[in-house]
Amino acid sequence: MNNIASEKYTPLTVDTVIDYTRTRPELRAMFREGEVLEAVEVGDGNLNLVFKVWVQADPKRTVVLKQALPYLRLVGDSWPLPTDRARIEAAVLAIEYRLVPQHTPKVYFYDPDMYLTAMQNLNNHIIMRKGLIQGIKYPHFAEHIGLFMACTLGYTSDLVLDYKTKKEEVARFINPELCKITEDLVFTEPYRKTERNPYHKEIEPQVLALQADDALRSEVAEMKEKFMTQAQALIHGDLHTGSLMVNQTETYAIDPEFAFYGPMSFDIGAVIANLFLNYAAHEVRTIDPDTRADFRKYLTDTVIQLWHVFEREFQPIWAQVDHINMPKGYQERYMLRLLQDGAGMAACKMMRRVIGLAGVEDIRGIENVAERSTAASLALNIAYELMMQRHELRKIEEMVEIVNDSRPTYPWRE
Amino acid sequence: MNNIASEKYTPLTVDTVIDYTRTRPELRAMFREGEVLEAVEVGDGNLNLVFKVWVQADPKRTVVLKQALPYLRLVGDSWPLPTDRARIEAAVLAIEYRLVPQHTPKVYFYDPDMYLTAMQNLNNHIIMRKGLIQGIKYPHFAEHIGLFMACTLGYTSDLVLDYKTKKEEVARFINPELCKITEDLVFTEPYRKTERNPYHKEIEPQVLALQADDALRSEVAEMKEKFMTQAQALIHGDLHTGSLMVNQTETYAIDPEFAFYGPMSFDIGAVIANLFLNYAAHEVRTIDPDTRADFRKYLTDTVIQLWHVFEREFQPIWAQVDHINMPKGYQERYMLRLLQDGAGMAACKMMRRVIGLAGVEDIRGIENVAERSTAASLALNIAYELMMQRHELRKIEEMVEIVNDSRPTYPWRE
Numbered sequence: 168m169n170n171i172a173s174e175k176y177t178p179l180t181v182d183t184v185i186d187y188t189r190t191r192p193e194l195r196a197m198f199r200e201g202e203v204l205e206a207v208e209v210g211d212g213n214l215n216l217v218f219k220v221w222v223q224a225d226p227k228r229t230v231v232l233k234q235a236l237p238y239l240r241l242v243g244d245s246w247p248l249p250t251d252r253a254r255i256e257a258a259v260l261a262i263e264y265r266l267v268p269q270h271t272p273k274v275y276f277y278d279p280d281m282y283l284t285a286m287q288n289l290n291n292h293i294i295m296r297k298g299l300i301q302g303i304k305y306p307h308f309a310e311h312i313g314l315f316m317a318c319t320l321g322y323t324s325d326l327v328l329d330y331k332t333k334k335e336e337v338a339r340f341i342n343p344e345l346c347k348i349t350e351d352l353v354f355t356e357p358y359r360k361t362e363r364n365p366y367h368k369e370i371e372p373q374v375l376a377l378q379a380d381d382a383l384r385s386e387v388a389e390m391k392e393k394f395m396t397q398a399q400a401l402i403h404g405d406l407h408t409g410s411l412m413v414n415q416t417e418t419y420a421i422d423p424e425f426a427f428y429g430p431m432s433f434d435i436g437a438v439i440a441n442l443f444l445n446y447a448a449h450e451v452r453t454i455d456p457d458t459r460a461d462f463r464k465y466l467t468d469t470v471i472q473l474w475h476v477f478e479r480e481f482q483p484i485w486a487q488v489d490h491i492n493m494p495k496g497y498q499e500r501y502m503l504r505l506l507q508d509g510a511g512m513a514a515c516k517m518m519r520r521v522i523g524l525a526g527v528e529d530i531r532g533i534e535n536v537a538e539r540s541t542a543a544s545l546a547l548n549i550a551y552e553l554m555m556q557r558h559e560l561r562k563i564e565e566m567v568e569i570v571n572d573s574r575p576t577y578p579w580r581e
Numbered sequence: 582m583n584n585i586a587s588e589k590y591t592p593l594t595v596d597t598v599i600d601y602t603r604t605r606p607e608l609r610a611m612f613r614e615g616e617v618l619e620a621v622e623v624g625d626g627n628l629n630l631v632f633k634v635w636v637q638a639d640p641k642r643t644v645v646l647k648q649a650l651p652y653l654r655l656v657g658d659s660w661p662l663p664t665d666r667a668r669i670e671a672a673v674l675a676i677e678y679r680l681v682p683q684h685t686p687k688v689y690f691y692d693p694d695m696y697l698t699a700m701q702n703l704n705n706h707i708i709m710r711k712g713l714i715q716g717i718k719y720p721h722f723a724e725h726i727g728l729f730m731a732c733t734l735g736y737t738s739d740l741v742l743d744y745k746t747k748k749e750e751v752a753r754f755i756n757p758e759l760c761k762i763t764e765d766l767v768f769t770e771p772y773r774k775t776e777r778n779p780y781h782k783e784i785e786p787q788v789l790a791l792q793a794d795d796a797l798r799s800e801v802a803e804m805k806e807k808f809m810t811q812a813q814a815l816i817h818g819d820l821h822t823g824s825l826m827v828n829q830t831e832t833y834a835i836d837p838e839f840a841f842y843g844p845m846s847f848d849i850g851a852v853i854a855n856l857f858l859n860y861a862a863h864e865v866r867t868i869d870p871d872t873r874a875d876f877r878k879y880l881t882d883t884v885i886q887l888w889h890v891f892e893r894e895f896q897p898i899w900a901q902v903d904h905i906n907m908p909k910g911y912q913e914r915y916m917l918r919l920l921q922d923g924a925g926m927a928a929c930k931m932m933r934r935v936i937g938l939a940g941v942e943d944i945r946g947i948e949n950v951a952e953r954s955t956a957a958s959l960a961l962n963i964a965y966e967l968m969m970q971r972h973e974l975r976k977i978e979e980m981v982e983i984v985n986d987s988r989p990t991y992p993w994r995e
Contacts, residue, residue, distance in 0.1 A: 325809045325810065330760065330809075331758075331761070333809075334756075334757040334760065337751070337755065337812075338751075338752040341748045341749065342748075344745075346748070347744045347745070355906050358905065381909070381910050382910060384905070384906065384910075385911040387906070388906060389914070391906070392739070392915075395739045395747075396811055396812050396813045397811060397812075398751075491772065491773045492768070492769050492773065492798065493802050494798050494799055494802070495795070496796060496798075496799035497798070497802040497803065500799060500803070501806075
């Protein structure tokens with residue numbers, strides 16, 4: 168939880184990063200003496216420097232170096248951030264790699280003086296959000312992410328870990344500053360007047376109506392309470408489509424620096440929310456009705472399928488728990504609570520992306536204001552219904568029905 | 582979480598404890614040079630040595646020394662226990678004393694080498710359980726314990742603490758071994774066949790029926806999950822009537838060595854459960870029907886009143902939370918969840934005291950087997966109804982109705 172940089176800490180630059188790689192024994196097999204290396208800084212996040220380094224003559228030999236900055240880029244030096252998150256990210260990647268190596272970038276080393284992790288360069292993959300915006304389908308994604316979530320969530324929970332390891336892991340992954348960002352940006356600020364809510368003015372009536380809705384804010388407060396108190400599993404904590412690297416055959420989850428022991432439903436809700444945000448964006452991004460309907464069916468089928476995969480991959484966990492003290496009825500209610508809370512978390516994540524500080528390109532990237540309002544208002548309406556109907560949800564298919572039944576408040580075309 | 586005694590650790594005896602007190606500067610004002618001191622060991626718990634030391638010529642000048650043993654007395658050396666719990670207890674007493682000094686024994690010092698806490702000797706008080714068994718009423722108890730719980734639970738929760746302090750406190754009070762005792766003895770073993778369930782054979786049919794009840798075990802599993810995952814407040818963790826020292830005007834909560842960040846409902850349920858266990862015991866302990874009805878009305882009125890005091894004393898906390906993000910509807914649901922979960926936790930605590938390893942004198946101390954079966958079966962029936970009806974509870978008065986409507990399965994007289 169140290170917030171002060173170590174004495175040996177220096178932020179790297181494209182000029183110094185190559186020399187740095189030369190000092191690391193772990194990279195000697197990849198980068199041989201005398202070879203010319205090239206580097207570029209590609210960080211598009213707000214918290215870190217991200218370098219890619221490769222052999223000029225053989226670019227397949229390559230590594231990513233991710234170095235934590237001691238402040239949040241988005242708002243400059245004014246929001247200091249503990250470099251401890253770099254330790255957390257490296258430790259979580261190691262756990263995820265043990266559980267699901269096929270969906271986790273391999274870590275070569277972590278440098279605690281530089282708050283730097285060297286890891287596999289996923290250079291055959293793109294950020295999923297960018298692909299979805301272009302209407303690209305990833306046919307194996309549901310299978311992959313369902314498995315990833317079942318393994319990383321189930322196997323770090325009390326269902327599998329012994330009583331002592333679990334509690335020591337809770338202490339090891341206390342992550343106050345990054346949790347605070349989520350508490351503020353996801354659960355607090357979207358529901359109050361603040362200058363840090365940069366939604367476009369065209370949707371203001373709808374935003375003000377949500378902010379005035381006591382019943383909605385009660386539900387949000389309950390989700391926030393779960394986020395702050397439910398130490399259920401080691402969650403990724405930021406599992407949106409910008410943290411997913413994909414291609415037609417593979418899926419990797421990156422950037423678990425927000426990880427801590429929290430509610431499983433927060434990760435589940437994050438994935439679902441970002442698929443539904445994309446669904447809302449295609450209201451205006453895809454003009455041809457058949458193409459739009461087809462891609463949306465892909466998105467909603469993906470949500471249905473990822474949930475069923477998640478349930479299926481949880482079966483080996485349920486098979487190893489004690490059926491006397493965790494009878495079938497408990498197991499079913501456990502999964503149902505994940506579904507209902509997942510809907511609630513998804514709702515919060517969707518609303519914050521429309522109203523709050525950190526938007527998503529799917530919607531904020533729509534240039535035409537009327538179109539953007541249409542997509543934004545549809546996202547808000549989906550989120551609202553997910554939240555208010557979540558206690559009645561019994562099946563994932565009902566969640567998709569809610570989405571299909573939703574309409575934008577500001578339609579821009581007939 | 583150190584389980585190995587420090588090199589300087591020696592268990593004290595009545596012969597060595599006086600010399601020990603002479604080495605402590607904190608006690609020089611109380612025990613002056615040349616004064617004759619006397620000592621006795623009074624520990625009736627299973628985890629610790631407890632000494633009282635006083636000035637022979639002036640017994641009002643007195644101190645209690647509580648020293649952690651590295652094993653659980655109940656089962657001998659075979660169940661080692663971390664001495665770290667002594668640090669936790671002393672730290673929790675300090676927090677409780679800051680919040681409610683009138684209900685917390687004052688700590689004079691904590692000796693980390695000896696795992697020993699020196700504290701106020703509550704020599705004008707008796708263990709509440711013993712008083713209740715004798716049918717003694719404590720007219721101020723509801724007021725006191727309601728205040729104690731509201732302050733110690735509310736002010737250590739996210740409702741009051743800043744995001745960072747709360748999370749650091751969660752890590753500081755990780756208490757795996759003592760939580761494990763509760764997980765096993767309260768939530769696991771009573772619901773399965775094990776030789777560590779020493780209930781008397783006369784109630785076996787009823788116990789077997791409960792153990793065969795899937796719906797009940799699902800509810801118990803949910804309460805266990807909350808105990809293991811809901812890091813809501815710094816709870817006492819063992820707030821039964823054996824941890825309460827009382828007289829006609831004062832109430833003190835002692836022995837918070839089971840403390841950790843857990844569900845508030847566990848403390849609330851513990852108090853209520855132990856009042857209802859005593860209620861069940863008086864089915865046979867008090868023969869005169871008017872006296873019995875009168876004392877039971879005292880017990881149930883106490884439950885009603887302590888809840889109302891708890892709600893009232895929570896008002897200053899609700900008054901300082903942000904009403905935009907925690908609207909009135911959320912606050913009401915928060916309190917309702919505490920009531921419903923409190924009933925569930927109370928049910929678990931009652932059942933374990935009848936079925937499981939650590940019984941209560943109220944019931945296990947009843948010599949006549951038929952009478953004991955009557956009281957035990959009434960306690961089980963109350964617990965069962967509390968658990969199965971908890972989701973419908975809206976008011977504390979309804980909980981008392983459930984109790985008043987319950988009857989023993991094995992009545993011993995008409």
